[in-house]
Amino acid sequence: MKILVTGGAGFIGSHLVDRLLERNNRVVCVDNFILGRREHLKDAMENPNFSLHELDLLELDKLDELFDQENFDAVFHLAANSDIRAGTESTERDLKLTFMTSYHVLECMQRYDVKKILFASTGAIFGDREERLKEESVALPESLYGASKLASEAFIYAFSGLYDIQAWICRFPNVVGDRSTHGIIFDLLEKLDGDPANLEVLGDGKQSKPYMYVHELIQALLYIFENADEKINVFNIGPSDQTSVAEIAQLVLEGYGAKQEIMYTGGTQGWKGDVPRYEYDTQKLQKLGWGPPTTSFEAVRLAVRKVIETR
Ligand SMILES: NC(=O)c1ccc[n+]([C@@H]2O[C@H](COP(=O)([O-])OP(=O)(O)OC[C@H]3O[C@@H](n4cnc5c(N)ncnc54)[C@H](O)[C@@H]3O)[C@@H](O)[C@H]2O)c1
Secondary structure (H helix, E strand, O other), X not given: OEEEEEOOOOHHHHHHHHHHHHOOOEEEEEEOOOOOOHHHHHHHHOOOOEEEEEOOOOOHHHHHHHHHHOOOOEEEEXXXXXXXXXXXXXXOHHHHHHHHHHHHHHHHHHXXXXXXXXXXXXXXXXXXXXXXXXXXXXXXXXXXXHHHHHHHHXXXXXXXXXXXXXXXXXXXXXXXXXOOOOOHHHHHHHHHHHOOOEEEEOEOOOOXXXXXXXXXXXXXXXXXXHHOOOOEEEEEOOOOOOEEHHHHHHHHHHHHOOOOEEEEOEOOOOOOOOOOEOXXXXXXXXXXXXXXXXXXXXXXXXXXXXXXXXX
């Protein structure tokens, strides 16, 4: 298959590019490098089945030209604003980077008759909910990031019906692992580098979410893409347990070899717009035949080690 991966120089996108190339696909990556890194694509650049286009998805004309030149079989759309906190400081950031990028991808798919899209969605669409979240649970996002992902899902539904596009909407949990350039493990390590005397942790440490190692997430995405065959396939992906921020801070301190006191800033939310806890119901994915080999806690432990080794 010839697959367009948007955001392919990012943390998750670059791992996805590597796995797709291993499976002998032809992969075209688009990234504008606002958050992605060229070194993530070091191995891919040596593969003749790979090409990289430094392009901003907000420039519709340029994206149109690319779709015109290439004959894509599918799009894996991962480009977005992954800096959720930055998206609470500017109300435009997620509208453009998380929603308009999706709209432009769909618009070009419609123009050039590309029939398959896998979309990187998120638990942030649901907001702060008490229940274990099923695929059909009511979504009430608290961040503009969550709202923009939910709006992208809605556009995918409408484009799918109007232009006969098959869609795989995958709601990721918190993803951890090597090549991450953001997220809690990365942030805590940066803080320790800056002030090895204290470790400041946002919130009360009780925020608790499901974490998955990036390689397992990619396995899940490819499994869903290859095995779910409805017109629109929606899946919540994650382990069945959660890990608290306090547990993660402790694992980071141990991994860093530091003995600092952890200073919690207090409050139930890490920052405005943060969802302090969520739990996925992943029965639908299990019925399809896939469950993650490791728990959330093990994923975090492994990621702390890998991020420290590779930074
Ligand atoms: N990391 C997580 O825990 C997590 C959780 C849920 C969902 N997701 C979703 O998975 C996807 C990948 O996340 P990630 O953690 O790898 O983030 P990332 O920031 O590493 O990757 C996103 C990539 O998109 C690129 N990009 C952004 N705007 C662009 C634009 N206008 N044009 C071209 N490229 C653009 C960035 O440069 C970056 O390389 C995102 O859609 C994110 O919302 C991630």
